[in-house]
Amino acid sequence: MSELKIYNTLTREKEIFKPLNAPHVGMYVCGPTLYSHAHLGNCRTFLSFDVVFRYLKHLDYKVRYVRNITDVGHLESDGDEGEDKIAKRARLEKLEPMEIVQLYAVDFHKVLDDFNLLPPSIEPTASGHIIEQIEMTKKIIDNGWAYEVDGTIWFDVEKFAATYPYTELSGRKLDELLEGTRENLEGQNEKRGRLDFALWKKAKPEHIMRWPSPWGEGFPGWHIECSAMSSKYLGEQFDIHGGGMDLAPTHHTNEIAQNVACCKKSPAKTWIHTNMLTVNGQKMSKSLDNSFLPEQLFTGNHPLLETGYSPMVVRFFMLQAHYRSTLDFSNTALQASEKGYQRLMNAMKLIAGLKTSEKSSVKIETLKTDIYNALNDDFNTPVAIASLFEGARIINSINDGSDTITAADKEQLQKLFSDIVFDVLGLKEETGAGSDKVEGLMNLILELRKDVRTKKDFAASDKIRDELLKVGIQVKDGKDGITWTSN
Ligand code: AMP
Ligand code: ZN
Numbered sequence: 001m002s003e004l005k006i007y008n009t010l011t012r013e014k015e016i017f018k019p020l021n022a023p024h025v026g027m028y029v030c031g032p033t034l035y036s037h038a039h040l041g042n043c044r045t046f047l048s049f050d051v052v053f054r055y056l057k058h059l060d061y062k063v064r065y066v067r068n069i070t071d072v073g074h075l076e077s078d079g080d081e082g083e084d085k086i087a088k089r090a091r092l093e094k095l096e097p098m099e100i101v102q103l104y105a106v107d108f109h110k111v112l113d114d115f116n117l118l119p120p121s122i123e124p125t126a127s128g129h130i131i132e133q134i135e136m137t138k139k140i141i142d143n144g145w146a147y148e149v150d151g152t153i154w155f156d157v158e159k160f161a162a163t164y165p166y167t168e169l170s171g172r173k174l175d176e177l178l179e180g181t182r183e184n185l186e187g188q189n190e191k192r193g194r195l196d197f198a199l200w201k202k203a204k205p206e207h208i209m210r211w212p213s214p215w216g217e218g219f220p221g222w223h224i225e226c227s228a229m230s231s232k233y234l235g236e237q238f239d240i241h242g243g244g245m246d247l248a249p250t251h252h253t254n255e256i257a258q259n260v261a262c263c264k265k266s267p268a269k270t271w272i273h274t275n276m277l278t279v280n281g282q283k284m285s286k287s288l289d290n291s292f293l294p295e296q297l298f299t300g301n302h303p304l305l306e307t308g309y310s311p312m313v314v315r316f317f318m319l320q321a322h323y324r325s326t327l328d329f330s331n332t333a334l335q336a337s338e339k340g341y342q343r344l345m346n347a348m349k350l351i352a353g354l355k356t357s358e359k360s361s362v363k364i365e366t367l368k369t370d371i372y373n374a375l376n377d378d379f380n381t382p383v384a385i386a387s388l389f390e391g392a393r394i395i396n397s398i399n400d401g402s403d404t405i406t407a408a409d410k411e412q413l414q415k416l417f418s419d420i421v422f423d424v425l426g427l428k429e430e431t432g433a434g435s436d437k438v439e440g441l442m443n444l445i446l447e448l449r450k451d452v453r454t455k456k457d458f459a460a461s462d463k464i465r466d467e468l469l470k471v472g473i474q475v476k477d478g479k480d481g482i483t484w485t486s487n
Contacts, residue, residue: 026238151202241268
C-alpha cells in the first residue's frame with residue numbers, strides 16, 4: 001500500500017508523512033472564537049480535521065489532537081484594532097464574557113457532535129493560559145524581538161524578517177505587505193513598524209477582560225495564545241498545525257514568528273490549510289450575511305434552503321469535496337449527496353446478508369487498494385468515496401446474484417466498509433431525534449405487512465407500501481427479504 005502524503009502549505013509540496021516521534025503524532029488546530037454560533041463554514045474546517053484525526057488514528061498513530069477555544073484577545077479587526085469580539089457581545093447582551101463563551105461553547109460542541117466529530121484530546125482556552133502567554137512574551141522580549149510602549153508589547157516584524165523568513169507561509173513579499181498596511185491606525189501610532197503586532201495589550205479602563213502582568217493590566221494578543229498552548233501541550237516542535245486557509249497569511253504567519261523568536265524553532269513540520277465553504281462563490285461568513293447555522297440547515301428554516309438536510313447528509317456532502325478545494329453550497333448538490341449517502345448506507349446494510357460462494361467474481365483487494373491510495377493521497381475523500389460507490393455497485397450485484405463472493409472476501413469487504421465509512425469518514429446511520437423510534441415503527445409496520453401478505457391480503461399489503469411512499473419511505477421486496485429507504 002502507498003504511504004500517506006500530506007500537502008504542506010509551508011513547502012507547497014505533498015510530502016510523505018513521517019512523525020517526529022512515531023507512533024505519537026501531535027496536531028494543533030486553531031479552534032473557534034466563541035462570540036456567536038458556529039456557522040456551516042466553520043464546521044467544514046473542523047470536519048476536515050476530524051477526518052485527518054480519524055485517519056491518523058486508523059493508521060495506528062497515537063494522536064494528541066489539541067484544538068483551542070479563543071475566549072479572549074480576538075479583536076474585531078482580526079488584528080490589533082477594535083473591541084474584543086467576546087467582550088463586545090457581553091456588553092451588548094449584558095452578560096459576563098465567560099457567560100457568552102459558555103453559551104456558545106455548549107452550542108459548538110452540540111453541533112460538532114451532531115456532525116459526529118470526535119472531541120479533540122485537549123481543548124485549552126486562551127483565558128486559562130494567561131501565565132504561559134506572559135512567559136512566552138517575556139522570552140520574546142528578552143531575545144530582542146519585541147518591545148514595550150506604554151504597557152503594550154509589540155512584536156518587531158521588520159527586525160525579525162531581516163533575520164528569519166517571515167512570509168514563508170503566505171508566499172508574499174514583505175514590501176507588498178508593508179504597502180498594503182495602513183499607517184497610524186487609531187491607538188496604534190505608538191508601534192514602530194506598520195506590520196508590528198501586539199503580543200500583549202494594555203487594557204483601557206473600560207476593558208472588561210484584564211489580567212495583571214509585568215507591564216501592567218492588560219490582555220494577550222490573539223496570535224500568542226496558539227503559540228503558548230501548542231508548545232505547552234505538544235512541545236516546541238510538533239507534527240501538524242492546521243486551520244482554515246484564511247488564517248495562514250496573518251494568524252499562522254505570526255504564530256511561526258513568535259515560536260521562532262521565543263525558541264528558535266518553527267512550531268510545526270506540516271501545515272494543513274482547509275479551503276472555504278462558499279455560497280454562490282462567496283466565502284460563507286457572518287459579516288456577508290450569507291451564512292446559516294447547522295440548526296437551520298437541519299430544519300430547512302432559511303431562505304437559502306429548499307428543504308432540511310440531516311447531519312449525516314451534510315457530512316457526506318462535505319466529504320465529497322477535497323479539503324483544499326472550495327465547496328459551494330447548493331440545494332442541488334445536497335440533494336445529490338442525500339441520494340449518494342442513502343445508496344452507501346443501503347449497500348452497507350446488505351453486506352452481512354450476502355450469500356457466499358466457492359469463488360469470488362469480484363476483486364475486493366483492488367477496491368481496498370484504491371480506497372487507501374486515495375486517502376493516502378492527502379486525504380482525498382472524494383476519490384475514496386467514488387471507490388466506495390464502486391463497492392456499493394459490487395455489493396448490489398452480489399446481492400442480486402450477478403456476482404459471487406467467498407466468505408473470506410466477504411469478511412474483508414465488511415471490515416473495509418466499516419473501517420472506512422464509519423471509522424475514517426465518520427459517517428453513521430442517522431440516529432437523530434426519533435430515528436430509533438422510526439426504526440422500531442418500521443420494523444413493526446413491515447412485520448404487520450408480512451402477516452397480511454401471508455394471508456394473501458395483497459390489497460392491504462399494497463396500501464401499506466403506497467402510504468409509506470407518500471411519506472417518503474420506499475419499501476422494496478427483494479429476493480432476500482424486504483428493505484426500506486427514506487428520503
Ligand atoms: P473563527 O471562529 O472565525 O476564528 O473561525 C473558526 C475557523 O473556521 C477558522 O479556522 C476559519 O478559518 C474557519 N472558517 C471561517 N469561515 C469559513 C468558511 N466559510 N469555510 C470554511 N472554514 C471557515
Ligand atoms: Zn490559532
